[in-house]
Amino acid sequence: MAVVETRELTKVFKEGGLGAVNSVNLETREGEFLVFLGPSGSGKTTLLRMIAGLEAPTSGDILIGGRVVNDLSPRERRIAMVFQSYALYPHLSVYKNIAFPLQAQKVKKELHKEKVEWAAALLGIGALLERKPRELSGGERQRVALARAIVREPAVFLLDEPLSNLDAKLRASAREELERFHRRVGTTTIYVTHDQVEAMAMGDRVLVLNKGVVHQLGTPAEVYDNPADTFVATFLGSPPMNLAELAELIVGFRPEHLRPSSSVTGDAVSFRLKVENIEYLGAEWIVSGTVVGGRLGGKKVFSRLTSAQDLALEGTYDFAVPQRELKFFDRSTEKRIEPRAVSLQ
Amino acid sequence: MLAPAVLYILLLVAGPFLLAIFYAFSDARIGNTQLHFVGLENFRSILQSPSFRIAVRNSFIFTIGSQIVVIIASSILAIALERPFRGRGMLRFLMLLPWVAPIALGAIGWKWILDSIYSVISWVLVALHLYKPFGAPMWLGEPHLAIASVLLVHSWRLIPFSTVILLAGRTAIPKDIPEAAAVDGAGFWRTEFLILLPMMMPIISVAVLFGIIFTFTDMTVVYILTAGGPFDSTQVLPSLAFTLGIQASDLAAGAAISLTLVPLLVIIAYLMLRVAHRAEVT
Numbered sequence: 253m254a255v256v257e258t259r260e261l262t263k264v265f266k267e268g269g270l271g272a273v274n275s276v277n278l279e280t281r282e283g284e285f286l287v288f289l290g291p292s293g294s295g296k297t298t299l300l301r302m303i304a305g306l307e308a309p310t311s312g313d314i315l316i317g318g319r320v321v322n323d324l325s326p327r328e329r330r331i332a333m334v335f336q337s338y339a340l341y342p343h344l345s346v347y348k349n350i351a352f353p354l355q356a357q358k359v360k361k362e363l364h365k366e367k368v369e370w371a372a373a374l375l376g377i378g379a380l381l382e383r384k385p386r387e388l389s390g391g392e393r394q395r396v397a398l399a400r401a402i403v404r405e406p407a408v409f410l411l412d413e414p415l416s417n418l419d420a421k422l423r424a425s426a427r428e429e430l431e432r433f434h435r436r437v438g439t440t441t442i443y444v445t446h447d448q449v450e451a452m453a454m455g456d457r458v459l460v461l462n463k464g465v466v467h468q469l470g471t472p473a474e475v476y477d478n479p480a481d482t483f484v485a486t487f488l489g490s491p492p493m494n495l496a497e498l499a500e501l502i503v504g505f506r507p508e509h510l511r512p513s514s515s516v517t518g519d520a521v522s523f524r525l526k527v528e529n530i531e532y533l534g535a536e537w538i539v540s541g542t543v544v545g546g547r548l549g550g551k552k553v554f555s556r557l558t559s560a561q562d563l564a565l566e567g568t569y570d571f572a573v574p575q576r577e578l579k580f581f582d583r584s585t586e587k588r589i590e591p592r593a594v595s596l597q
Numbered sequence: 598m599l600a601p602a603v604l605y606i607l608l609l610v611a612g613p614f615l616l617a618i619f620y621a622f623s624d625a626r627i628g629n630t631q632l633h634f635v636g637l638e639n640f641r642s643i644l645q646s647p648s649f650r651i652a653v654r655n656s657f658i659f660t661i662g663s664q665i666v667v668i669i670a671s672s673i674l675a676i677a678l679e680r681p682f683r684g685r686g687m688l689r690f691l692m693l694l695p696w697v698a699p700i701a702l703g704a705i706g707w708k709w710i711l712d713s714i715y716s717v718i719s720w721v722l723v724a725l726h727l728y729k730p731f732g733a734p735m736w737l738g739e740p741h742l743a744i745a746s747v748l749l750v751h752s753w754r755l756i757p758f759s760t761v762i763l764l765a766g767r768t769a770i771p772k773d774i775p776e777a778a779a780v781d782g783a784g785f786w787r788t789e790f791l792i793l794l795p796m797m798m799p800i801i802s803v804a805v806l807f808g809i810i811f812t813f814t815d816m817t818v819v820y821i822l823t824a825g826g827p828f829d830s831t832q833v834l835p836s837l838a839f840t841l842g843i844q845a846s847d848l849a850a851g852a853a854i855s856l857t858l859v860p861l862l863v864i865i866a867y868l869m870l871r872v873a874h875r876a877e878v879t
Contacts (some may be wrong), residue, residue, distance in 0.1 A: 306776050327782035339773035352791075356782035400781070455691040 254317030254407040256280045261312035263298050272298045272375050274464040285434050287455035288444045295464035296444045304410050313489040332401035338393045340385040347381040353404045371399040390418050409441040460484050462487040472548050480567050491554040502581040507556035509577040513570035522572035527563050620852035627846035639853040648829045652837040660812045664805055671759035679767050696757035704821035707750045711736035740830035743823050747831050750818050759804040766800030774789040806869045
């Protein structure tokens with residue numbers, strides 16, 4: 253087990269062009285499950301590939317276990333990586349796929365069988381050892397890729413969107429399996445995804461990236477409840493946080509905090525909302541509408557309710573947001589600032 | 598719609614082939630209007646001829662030898678030319694030249710390069726004081742050197758073709774695979790030999806099978822470079838068939854020699870179809 257650290261890590265692909273990764277500083281904790289979250293093109297995979305040693309940084313340092321590894325090849329970094337495509341060797345059986353890292357790192361041949369069987373048992377693929385990758389389902393392939401990664405007991409696990417090739421149903425169970433797997437082996441893990449649900453569900457901490465810049469590093473709760481800026485506020489949550497510009501401020505509130513006035517107690521800001529669309533999603537309702545009058549007049553907002561049966565399309569209702577749930581951002585820097593009293597009337 | 602294809606096959610493939618079978622069992626000679634059926638006499642006679650045995654041996658030496666050289670050289674070239682670098686396009690174009698130029702043109706060029714008097718190779722060796730003036734080996738005049746020379750020219754001609762095929766094969770392998778191997782701890786050799794080479798096997802077999810056919814059936818290189826000499830030491834089956842059948846007027850013997858190529862070519866054609874089929878399926 254080891255800690256991964258980057259210092260001012262930067263990658264520029266085209267000279268003079270924009271950096272794919274810009275001055276990233278981060279430090280994992282021992283045994284942590286850290287998620288890199290960002291939209292496509294945010295630099296999260298490039299960051300991971302630099303840590304793996306598959307991409308050379310333009311500047312900055314990467315440290316694994318306290319040692320600068322910039323000039324070390326992937327094999328010398330004691331990392332294991334699971335690729336988005338799994339990258340199983342198609343001509344080798346599952347057994348030989350899992351044994352390949354042992355063979356490559358010159359582990360004694362007598363130990364191979366025992367270690368391969370241990371890794372295969374851990375992932376429940378003991379019965380598949382003689383098969384070829386093309387004879388496996390997507391979920392089985394993913395487990396083989398994980399077994400191949402775990403077999404040599406690496407210091408760090410790097411996972412590059414390992415669930416994105418699975419169908420929705422399988423993805424939920426694979427996610428749970430990965431979580432249990434991580435709890436069992438306890439190896440420091442870095443996980444790249446563009447899926448905020450995966451990030452929230454799995455991460456001990458989440459690193460939110462956009463355009464190669466770190467926007468926030470924090471626990472899922474911190475990132476969700478106290479977003480560092482408007483990008484994080486809108487990237488996480490579905491529907492995203494409602495944002496409204498007020499003079500030099502941007503005020504934000506989550507859809508689940510926007511409720512009919514009657515159900516809001518304590519200090520709250522309220523306004524009238526004309527309901528324009530109602531979606532029933534089973535466990536919840538998504539209501540969207542336009543604010544009528546006041547300083548937010550004409551602004552389109554979303555509300556997430558456990559029940560919207562009392563609301564009718566085109567009707568106008570009193571809605572409110574508890575004062576403590578309002579988030580404030582500076583309009584020019586888009587960074588979060590201290591809460592202050594505002595009137596939306 | 599089928600007529601042109603059928604006509605083509607009947608006139609240009611089946612016709613000559615059946616004629617060759619017919620001649621091989623006869624005593625046909627150029628300039629002789631009489632024809633008698635002689636059974637297996639022609640085959641008995643060529644099997645006893647030392648030239649024929651040398652030609653069989655040489656056909657195999659040239660074919661197998663050049664394929665070994667070609668696969669090793671083109672694998673190295675494919676690795677070198679895979680990653681982008683300045684001037685790669687130009688280099689790829691230059692490399693392809695031996696393949697696009699007519700065989701005869703290339704062979705004539707090599708004939709000069711290996712000439713007994715004007716050879717640039719000999720000139721360089723003499724200039725380096727490795728040999729006395731006029732003391733350099735006769736590249737095409739000594740049996741062993743002549744065999745090596747023919748093998749070299751065959752390889753030179755096929756390397757570009759094979760390189761292009763192997764390059765295509767390498768680019769078809771997803772980047773993730775060699776990267777996974779690197780992360781798994783495999784170095785260059787292990788990745789090449791245990792991962793990429795096995796994955797390339799289907800495409801390599803295509804290159805080899807084509808190479809075998811091109812070399813085994815070719816008579817131009819031998820004909821221009823050595824005319825089968827010295828003392829028939831570089832004769833191959835096609836060139837021997839030509840020499841005996843056309844130049845020495847013994848049509849029947851020439852036809853019989855040509856027919857001995859058929860079994861091997863049938864086997865190769867079968868293997869090629871199988872590889873092609875497997876490539877279609879997967």
